[in-house]
Structures are given as C-alpha cells and as structure tokens.
Amino acid sequence: ENCFWTERHSEGFLMVRVVRQVSRLSVPRAVFSQLRAHSGPVAELSRLKSGTPKQIVARVSSEVAQQLSGQWATLTHEDILQIVGSLARLAHVHPPLLELVVKHVLRGTRSYPPYALCNVVNAFARLKYDHEVLMSTVASHFADSERAALLAPIDVSCLVFAYAELRKRRGDLLETLAERLSSLDVSGPDCAIILNSYSRLDECNPNLFKALSRCVIRTQSENFDQLHQISLIMNAFAKCKVRKPQMMQILGRHLYSRVDELTPQNVTNIVNAFARLNCYDRKLFVLLQTKLVKEPLRGYKVLELANLVHGLAKLGSGGPKLYAALFAECESRLDWDPRSVAQVLDTLRRRGLRHETLLLVLVNTLLRDLDTYEVHPLTQVLWCFVELDALELASRTTLPASEDESAARCLMRLGLERMATLQTRQPLSPTQQxxxxxxxxxxxxxxxxxxxxxxxxxxxxxxxxxxxxxxxxSSIVRSSRP
Structure with missing residues (x-):
C-alpha cells in the first residue's frame, strides 16, 4: 500500500502531496500471487490506471461492491487493502463500496493485523472520506498500549497522517502513540510525517518532539529521500515552538548541496521555520539568497512571497538587491489576502523602507478588500501604514471622502469603522484590544x-x-471600601 501524506506549512496554507512506498507489509507471497491471478472485479479495479474515465472506475467499483456483499465470508483483509488502495490511487470515492469496507473492518477489527487497519484509515483519509464510526473504532483500538506496542514506526506514520488529514484530534490515541514512539528508532522520513501530523492537530507533545529530534539528528542526509521531508520537520518544530538549535543546524547542513533542488514552497517554509524559532545558519541563508536573486520569482505564490520576505526581515537577513527583487515581484501581483498584506507591510516597517509603488498597491488592496479583513491583519495593516507615514498615499486612490475630509483621514476612518463593526460582532480579546x-x-x-x-x-x-x-x-470600588 501507499502511505500518502501531505506537506502543509505551519501557518496553514500550501499543500504538496507525496506518495512514498510503504516497505513493511507482512503479507505472505502466496496471498499476493493469488490476488494477482484473480480475474474478478477486485483484480480489475487494481489494474485500472490513473486517468481512467470516471464512469469506468464507477462501474468497476459497483461490481466490486456486489462481490463484497455477495462473498462476504471469503474476502480477507488483504482483499480489503487492495480495494481501498486502488480507490485511493484512483482518487475515486464510491460510498456504497466504502461503506461495505467499513462494515467488513468493524466486524473483524480484532482480527485485522495492525498494519492493515492503519492502511485502511490512511486510504480513507486520502479520499477525504470521513467515517466517524470507523475512525473512532480504530482510535479506541490503538489507544490501548498493548495493541499500540505492535505498531512499527511506518504504521504510526500512516495512522497519524489519517487523523491529521481528517482533523480528528483523538488525544488518547495520540498520547499512546507518543509513548510508543519514545522507545523506537524512527527514520527521518517517518519523523517528518509523524511530527507534521501532530503539529497539524496542535498536539505539541514535548516528550515526543524531544525523542524524535534525537532520531532526526541521527538520520544521515542521504536517508532523506525527499527534500520536503526536512522542511516538514522544521515547520513542525516551528509551529509547536519547540526550539532545537542543534537539530536545525544539522538539517540546514543537509541542504547545503541541494539548495538548487528546493521548490518555492520549500524555500518559504525553511525561512519561516528558522525565523519562528529564532535560529540562523549563515551559510544556508547565503545560498538561499543567491538562489532567490538569480532565479525568476514567478513561481512563488503571493502567500509564499509574503512569508518569505517577512521571515527574512525577522531574521535581519538579505540585502537591498534581494529585497528589491522580492518587492518588484510583489508589485506585479493581484491576488492578495489580508495576512499577506500585513506581512509585507511589516517587512517594510522592520527594514525601514518606504517603497511607494508597493505601498500604493497595498493601500488599493486594503480598500478593495476591506470587508474581508479580520481584527489581527487589520490592526497590523493600519499600524504599519501609520508607522511608515504612508497614509497620505491614499490621496492617489479613489476614496469615498467628503469635501472637508483628507484622503489620509478617510483611510483611517474606514479602517476604524471596520474595526468597530468587528468588535460589535464579537468583543475584542484582551490581546486584540x-x-x-x-x-x-x-x-x-x-x-x-x-x-x-x-x-x-x-x-x-x-x-x-x-x-x-x-x-x-467594581474590584477597585470593593478594595477601597473600609
């Protein structure tokens, strides 16, 4: 089966899907030979390739469902794995068939090998098919420490990915698995999946992160078969605010000779992780800056550009040439979101730069999308405009100002009115206030x-x-009474 997992930046956004072959499937050769020789619907489904017309996949899936309902006693967990693995590979959701699979699993949960249960829920997660009873049953099953002790690291990685992908925060299961992992030697790639999954669920177990950081440090560079695995680990520690400078330095050194292979998302996530953890690797950042200056930046999304410049500014890294290139690219973009606007403005503030062309783009963006701004980005944006003395740039835009109202005053009025509206809907928290x-x-x-x-x-x-x-x-009044 394939263990399918997803890279997400700690702040939430970009997704890169990577398929890695699971190396441990304790299924006898004879079983696989029998399955390959089988000429029924299950075998036909497994032979379908990606890109097969949906109607054909649907037809074969219906035939498999008929077989599953009619030959219930003869189908084994290996057949079930072949079915769900094929559906996940084809990205085809067939509810009747999946419901029959669930029925088969629930009837024989205790007889299913641990790896099989992990791969079933993993396939359901890959299909985004959230079956509450199945996920709850499997979670309760492996929350038992004796059953969890039967899981290998690769089983755990498949399992926790499934719960992270479906946003199922089962604390009992995650705690038991963390205890299990503390006594295992986990590979770097499996550490990446596990740590990323825990951080996505906001389960920042310090003992787990400490134990797996030791495994990461022991992992040789060549054992990270995909570069994004390194950025996943960095981002998991950054999101959970677990600072391990030695580990970050070692992971940084793994990247020295492979910087040219990094994708825009990789670069952004690495910079953001170092910035959030207040760590720095001078050689790595020199290499990253060289890459950014010499390569076209069109491949970076607005979200990535904003995170990138903000991370560099927080670290005090980068020179005028680099920022000029990044800001020039920002000027050409139209698809801004409130958070990205706030990050770029904060970058200008931190660097003490008054880039008027870019500021004008951001003023226009704020005016266009003001109704979408929530408290935090709106506060940051207005504050940065004030600190940068950029309010007068509003005079170069079309504002609904009255005859006796300056453009700068109108811009702040609109921003403060939006803030008042947000407070009316929901009172500001103490931090927001x-x-x-x-x-x-x-x-x-x-x-x-x-x-x-x-x-x-x-x-x-x-x-x-x-x-x-x-x-x-009231408290002051009470305390002043004799």
Missing part, C-alpha cells in the same frame, strides 16, 4: 490633527478601547 490600543495611540501621536477631526462615532469607538472593564472598576 492591547494591539488595537497600540495602533490608535500611534495614530493619535503621529496624526493628532487628523485624529481630532475624525467623526464623533470614530473617536467614541477609540475612547472605549481605553475604558476599564466593569469587572475591574
């Missing part, structure tokens, strides 16, 4: 006249941000 206060203070200090000329409802909203909560004032 702290950052919004900081933004309002900066605006009041730098643009005092514009602030004072804002409409009454805008200034009233700003003043409420600094009001003490009722619970605090």
């Amino acid at each position: 702290c950052y919004v206060q900081q933004m309002v203070r900066a605006y009041h200090y730098r643009y005092e006249m514009d602030y004072n000329l804002q409409p009454h409802h805008v200034k009233e909203f700003c003043s409420t941000l600094f009001d003490l909560p009722t619970s605090v004032t």
Whole structure:
C-alpha cells in the first residue's frame, strides 16, 4: 500500500502531496500471487490506471461492491487493502463500496493485523472520506498500549497522517502513540510525517518532539529521500515552538548541496521555520539568497512571497538587491489576502523602507478588500501604514471622502469603522484590544490633527478601547471600601 501524506506549512496554507512506498507489509507471497491471478472485479479495479474515465472506475467499483456483499465470508483483509488502495490511487470515492469496507473492518477489527487497519484509515483519509464510526473504532483500538506496542514506526506514520488529514484530534490515541514512539528508532522520513501530523492537530507533545529530534539528528542526509521531508520537520518544530538549535543546524547542513533542488514552497517554509524559532545558519541563508536573486520569482505564490520576505526581515537577513527583487515581484501581483498584506507591510516597517509603488498597491488592496479583513491583519495593516507615514498615499486612490475630509483621514476612518463593526460582532480579546490600543495611540501621536477631526462615532469607538472593564472598576470600588 501507499502511505500518502501531505506537506502543509505551519501557518496553514500550501499543500504538496507525496506518495512514498510503504516497505513493511507482512503479507505472505502466496496471498499476493493469488490476488494477482484473480480475474474478478477486485483484480480489475487494481489494474485500472490513473486517468481512467470516471464512469469506468464507477462501474468497476459497483461490481466490486456486489462481490463484497455477495462473498462476504471469503474476502480477507488483504482483499480489503487492495480495494481501498486502488480507490485511493484512483482518487475515486464510491460510498456504497466504502461503506461495505467499513462494515467488513468493524466486524473483524480484532482480527485485522495492525498494519492493515492503519492502511485502511490512511486510504480513507486520502479520499477525504470521513467515517466517524470507523475512525473512532480504530482510535479506541490503538489507544490501548498493548495493541499500540505492535505498531512499527511506518504504521504510526500512516495512522497519524489519517487523523491529521481528517482533523480528528483523538488525544488518547495520540498520547499512546507518543509513548510508543519514545522507545523506537524512527527514520527521518517517518519523523517528518509523524511530527507534521501532530503539529497539524496542535498536539505539541514535548516528550515526543524531544525523542524524535534525537532520531532526526541521527538520520544521515542521504536517508532523506525527499527534500520536503526536512522542511516538514522544521515547520513542525516551528509551529509547536519547540526550539532545537542543534537539530536545525544539522538539517540546514543537509541542504547545503541541494539548495538548487528546493521548490518555492520549500524555500518559504525553511525561512519561516528558522525565523519562528529564532535560529540562523549563515551559510544556508547565503545560498538561499543567491538562489532567490538569480532565479525568476514567478513561481512563488503571493502567500509564499509574503512569508518569505517577512521571515527574512525577522531574521535581519538579505540585502537591498534581494529585497528589491522580492518587492518588484510583489508589485506585479493581484491576488492578495489580508495576512499577506500585513506581512509585507511589516517587512517594510522592520527594514525601514518606504517603497511607494508597493505601498500604493497595498493601500488599493486594503480598500478593495476591506470587508474581508479580520481584527489581527487589520490592526497590523493600519499600524504599519501609520508607522511608515504612508497614509497620505491614499490621496492617489479613489476614496469615498467628503469635501472637508483628507484622503489620509478617510483611510483611517474606514479602517476604524471596520474595526468597530468587528468588535460589535464579537468583543475584542484582551490581546486584540492591547494591539488595537497600540495602533490608535500611534495614530493619535503621529496624526493628532487628523485624529481630532475624525467623526464623533470614530473617536467614541477609540475612547472605549481605553475604558476599564466593569469587572475591574467594581474590584477597585470593593478594595477601597473600609
């Protein structure tokens, strides 16, 4: 079977699917020979190739479902593995057949070999077919430490990927598997899948990360058969904020001779991981910067460009030539999202750069998409515009300003009105309120006249941000009583 897993950046976005052959399937040769010789629907399904017309796949799947329902007692777990593996390879969801597979698995869960159960749920995850009863049953089955002890690292990687892909956060299962893994020697590629899956589920088990970091350190460079496995490991540690500088340095050295093979996503994720963990590898970043300057940047998505420049700025890495190339590429893009706008603006602020052409692009983007901005990116964007003295650039855009309202004042009015709307829908958290206060203070200090000329409802909203909560004032009153 194939263990199918997905690379996702720690912040959520890009996805690269990679198929790696599972090396351990404890199935006798005779069984495989029998299956290959079989001329029925199961064998026909396994022979279908990717790209086969959907109607043909659907027809054969229906025939397999009929066989499964009519020959229930004769089909084994090897047949079930062949069925789900074929469906996953063909990316074909056939609910009647999958429901029969679930029925077969649930009837014989205790008799299924551990690797078989892992591969079944892995195939369901690959198909994005979320069967609550199946996933719950298998999780409870392997939450038992005696059964978990039968799992090899590759079984665990298949299993945890399935729960991460379907967003099934089973704490009992993940805790048991973490204990199992602490006593195993896990390969680098399996560490990548496991750590990535745990981080995607926000299960940042410190003991697991500590144990697997030792396995990663022992893994030789040539044993990472795919470069993205290294970035997956880095990103898992970054997302869970587990800082292992020695491991990061070793992984960085693995990349020295292979920088030219890195994809845009790889480069972005590596830079972001080093930035979030506040680690640095001078030689690696020199090589990455050389690659970025000499290669075209069209292959980078806006999301990647924003993460890349922000990570470099946080590390204080890169020179004028590199940033000029990155910002020039940013100027040509149209498909901005609020978070990317905030990251690029924060990069300009950190570097002390006032790149007017790019700033104008970002002002127009904010005005176009203002209704999509949530509290955090909106706060960051408005604060950066203030810190960069960029509000006057609004005069070069089309704004719904009144006759006696400057463009800069209009831009901030629209932003603060949006913030007030968001607060009405859901009160700001203490952390959010702290950052919004900081933004309002900066605006009041730098643009005092514009602030004072804002409409009454805008200034009233700003003043409420600094009001003490009722619970605090009540506490003060109580404490002042004799």
